[in-house]
Amino acid sequence: MSGGYIAQQIVNGLVLGSMYALVAIGFSMIYGIIRLINFAHGDIVMIGAFVTLGLFQTLGIPFPVVALAVLTAGGIIGIMIERGTFRPIRGAPQVTGFIASLGISIMLQNLGVMFLTAQPRNFSFPDYLQRVIKIGAVTFRTIDAVIMISAFCLMALLMFLVHRTKLGMAMRATAENIDMARLMGININRTILSAFAMGSALAGIAGLMWGGKFGQIDPLLGFVPGLKSFVAAVIGGVGSIPGAILGGYILGLSEVLFVGLLPPVYSAFRDAFVFVTLILILLILPNGIFGKRIEDRP
Amino acid sequence: MRKGKRLFLAIVLSLALIAPAWGADTIKLGALYNLTGGMSSIDAPALNGAKLQAKLINDKGGLLGKKIEVMGIDTKTDQKAAATGAKKALSGKVIAGLGYGDTTFVMAAAPLFQEKGIPFVTSGATHPMLPKWVGNCMFMVPFGDDDQSFAIAEYTVNKLKAKNVVVWTDNSMDFTKALSKFYKERIQQLGGKIVLEDFFMMGDKDFSAQIARLKSANPKAEAVFISAIPNEAGLTVKQIREAGLALPIVSGDGFDTELVTTVPGAKLANDVYFSTHTYREDTRPEVVAFVQAYEKEYKRPPENAFAALGFDAVGLIADAIKRAGKTEGKALREALAATKGFKAVTGEITYSRPTGVPMKGVSIISVKAGKYKVEEVWFPKQ
CATH class of the missing domain: 3.40.50.2300 (Response regulator)
Incomplete structure (x- = not known):
C-alpha cells in the first residue's frame, strides 16, 4: 500500500464528505431550530439534481447561472415545505413532525416517479468540468475540485451568516430557546423560514454535485444522501453546524477508507461499517462530537 | 340507513374485485x-x-x-x-x-x-x-450464466489477450455472484490469473475506493470483469474511465443496457465488452x-x-x-x-x-466510442 494510494483514497473521501456535509448542515440547522428530524431533506437533493438536469442539459443555460438557480430552487422548495406542512403543525409533539417529514419524502419520491419515471437518466457536465487532473499519484476531476472548493465557500458563507449577522443571531437565539427568543421580539416565523431556505438551498446544490459526480440520477436518489447526512449530523452533534460539517467529512472519509484499507471482501459492507462508526461515536460521546445537551421540547 | 349504505358499498366493491375473473x-x-x-x-x-x-x-x-x-x-x-x-x-x-x-x-x-x-x-x-x-x-x-460467463471469459483470454484479470462483484445478488464464479473458473482453466477481487452492493454510487485499488493492482490488471446489473453498469464504466484507466471492461448481460453508453457518454464508453443474448445485428x-x-x-x-x-x-x-x-x-x-x-x-x-x-x-458485443457491435457468437459445446 503506497503513499499515493492512501492519498488518492483520502481525496476520494474528501469529495464524498463535502457532499454529505452540505446536506448534513441543513439537517442540523433545521433540527437545531425546531427540533425536527426532516426526512424530506434528502429528497431536496433529488430535486436539485433534476433542476440542474432540466436547466443545464435540456435548456443549455450556462453553468454558473444554473448553480444560482439550483440554490434558489432548493430554497423555494424548503420554504414551501415549511409553510405548507411544518408551520401548521408547529407546537405538535416531535413525532408528528417526524412522521409528516417522512410523508413529504414519500410524496416527493412518488411525484418524481409519476412525472419523471423511475428510469435512471444520464447526467453529464461540460468537458471543462470533467477534465482529469493529475498531481503525483493522485488523480481527480475538475468537478471534484469544484465540489470541494464550493462546498468550503458555501460553508464559510453560512458560518458568517450565522455568527456575524442579525438574522444569524436570531437563528442562534431561536435554537437556544424558542419561547425566550419570541419574548425578545424575534420574528420566529421569519427565522425558521430562513433556516429552512438556507438548509434546503445547500441540499439543492448538493444535488447538482451528486449528479455531476455520479452521472446518473433518478427520483429515488435522495434516500441515500438523506440517510447518510442524518448520520453525519448525529456524529457531529445534531444542531451544531460545525458538527455537521465535521460529521460529513468523517463519514465520507471513513466510508472510502473502510473500502480502501480493509481487504476487498469487506468492500460490499461499507454501509455496515458506517453505522458501526456511528454507534461507536455515540457510545463515547452520546451527544455527538460537538453536541451539547439541548433543551427537549415537547 | 348508514349501515345499509355501507353494506351496499361493500357488496359493490367486492363485485368489482371479482369482476375481472368473469x-x-x-x-x-x-x-x-x-x-x-x-x-x-x-x-x-x-x-x-x-x-x-x-x-x-x-x-x-x-x-x-x-x-x-x-x-x-x-x-x-x-x-x-x-x-x-x-x-x-x-x-x-x-x-x-x-x-x-x-x-x-x-x-x-x-x-x-x-x-x-x-x-x-x-x-x-x-x-x-x-x-x-x-x-x-x-x-x-x-x-445459463455458466454459458455467458464462459463465453466472455474465453473472449477475454483469447481475443483481448488479457491474462491478469480483476473481478468486481455485486455482492447483493445471486445472479452477479454466479456470473463471477463461472467467469473466474473459466479464466483459471484458460491459464489466466485473477489478480484482485473486489466487491460492492447494488445501489452503491461511489466506486472511487475500488477504482484506486484497481489502479494499484499488482501485477497490473489487463482487464476488469464487472459483474453488475444495469443500475451500476453505466456508473462503473464512467467512473473507471474518468479515473484515467483505459483497460478493457468486460461483463455479462447485465451490461446489455443503453446506460452503458448514455451515462459515461460516447467518449468514455469505450473498450467495453459484454456477452449477451443473440439478436442484435442478426x-x-x-x-x-x-x-x-x-x-x-x-x-x-x-x-x-x-x-x-x-x-x-x-x-x-x-x-x-x-x-x-x-x-x-x-x-x-x-x-x-x-x-x-x-x-x-x-x-x-x-x-x-x-x-x-x-x-x-451467446453474442459478444463490443462498445467502442459509444457504438455497439457484435464481435462474435459463441456456442456451448454440450
Whole structure:
C-alpha cells in the first residue's frame, strides 16, 4: 500500500464528505431550530439534481447561472415545505413532525416517479468540468475540485451568516430557546423560514454535485444522501453546524477508507461499517462530537 | 340507513374485485416485472416485448379461439413485492406466469407458481440452477450464466489477450455472484490469473475506493470483469474511465443496457465488452420481423436483448398452448417441457439438457466510442 494510494483514497473521501456535509448542515440547522428530524431533506437533493438536469442539459443555460438557480430552487422548495406542512403543525409533539417529514419524502419520491419515471437518466457536465487532473499519484476531476472548493465557500458563507449577522443571531437565539427568543421580539416565523431556505438551498446544490459526480440520477436518489447526512449530523452533534460539517467529512472519509484499507471482501459492507462508526461515536460521546445537551421540547 | 349504505358499498366493491375473473374468455398470462427501481431498464423493455408478442398473436386471431391478455404487474425491484405480485397474478387466474431479468426475483415469485402447478417462464433470469431450485414448472428462455460467463471469459483470454484479470462483484445478488464464479473458473482453466477481487452492493454510487485499488493492482490488471446489473453498469464504466484507466471492461448481460453508453457518454464508453443474448445485428427472419414490429409499436428500436426475451417468453408459452391444445396447468407444463427447436428471436430453444437450461448461442458485443457491435457468437459445446 503506497503513499499515493492512501492519498488518492483520502481525496476520494474528501469529495464524498463535502457532499454529505452540505446536506448534513441543513439537517442540523433545521433540527437545531425546531427540533425536527426532516426526512424530506434528502429528497431536496433529488430535486436539485433534476433542476440542474432540466436547466443545464435540456435548456443549455450556462453553468454558473444554473448553480444560482439550483440554490434558489432548493430554497423555494424548503420554504414551501415549511409553510405548507411544518408551520401548521408547529407546537405538535416531535413525532408528528417526524412522521409528516417522512410523508413529504414519500410524496416527493412518488411525484418524481409519476412525472419523471423511475428510469435512471444520464447526467453529464461540460468537458471543462470533467477534465482529469493529475498531481503525483493522485488523480481527480475538475468537478471534484469544484465540489470541494464550493462546498468550503458555501460553508464559510453560512458560518458568517450565522455568527456575524442579525438574522444569524436570531437563528442562534431561536435554537437556544424558542419561547425566550419570541419574548425578545424575534420574528420566529421569519427565522425558521430562513433556516429552512438556507438548509434546503445547500441540499439543492448538493444535488447538482451528486449528479455531476455520479452521472446518473433518478427520483429515488435522495434516500441515500438523506440517510447518510442524518448520520453525519448525529456524529457531529445534531444542531451544531460545525458538527455537521465535521460529521460529513468523517463519514465520507471513513466510508472510502473502510473500502480502501480493509481487504476487498469487506468492500460490499461499507454501509455496515458506517453505522458501526456511528454507534461507536455515540457510545463515547452520546451527544455527538460537538453536541451539547439541548433543551427537549415537547 | 348508514349501515345499509355501507353494506351496499361493500357488496359493490367486492363485485368489482371479482369482476375481472368473469371475463374468462381470454387466456391470461401474469407478467411480473420490475418496472421501477434498479432493474427497470431491463425489465420495462421485456414487458414491452411480451405485450407486443401477445398483440401480434391476437391480431392473427389469438389462441384456441381466445385472445391472450398479458397482465403486467410492477414489483418495484423489491423481493417482497415480487411475492405479492405472484399471489396477485395467481388469484387473477393466470394460466402461466412470466417475467424478470434477474434470478433473485424469480426465486421470490416462481416457487409460488410451482406450488399451484402453474408454469413460470423467466424471460431473462440466467442462473443455471433455477429449474433445479424451483421445480418442474420453471422454464428458462435465456441461456445459463455458466454459458455467458464462459463465453466472455474465453473472449477475454483469447481475443483481448488479457491474462491478469480483476473481478468486481455485486455482492447483493445471486445472479452477479454466479456470473463471477463461472467467469473466474473459466479464466483459471484458460491459464489466466485473477489478480484482485473486489466487491460492492447494488445501489452503491461511489466506486472511487475500488477504482484506486484497481489502479494499484499488482501485477497490473489487463482487464476488469464487472459483474453488475444495469443500475451500476453505466456508473462503473464512467467512473473507471474518468479515473484515467483505459483497460478493457468486460461483463455479462447485465451490461446489455443503453446506460452503458448514455451515462459515461460516447467518449468514455469505450473498450467495453459484454456477452449477451443473440439478436442484435442478426439477419434471421424472426429477428428482422421482431425488430420491425417493435419499432412500429413503440416508435423506437428495441432497447436491449430483454425486449426480445420478453417477446420470446410469450411466444414460447403460446407455442406450448398450441401443441397442448389446452391451457390447463399440467398439460401446458408438459408441452413446455417438450419444446423442441422453437425459433425464438434470441436463438432456438430446445430443452434437451438435464439441467433444463436451453442450449443457445451467446453474442459478444463490443462498445467502442459509444457504438455497439457484435464481435462474435459463441456456442456451448454440450
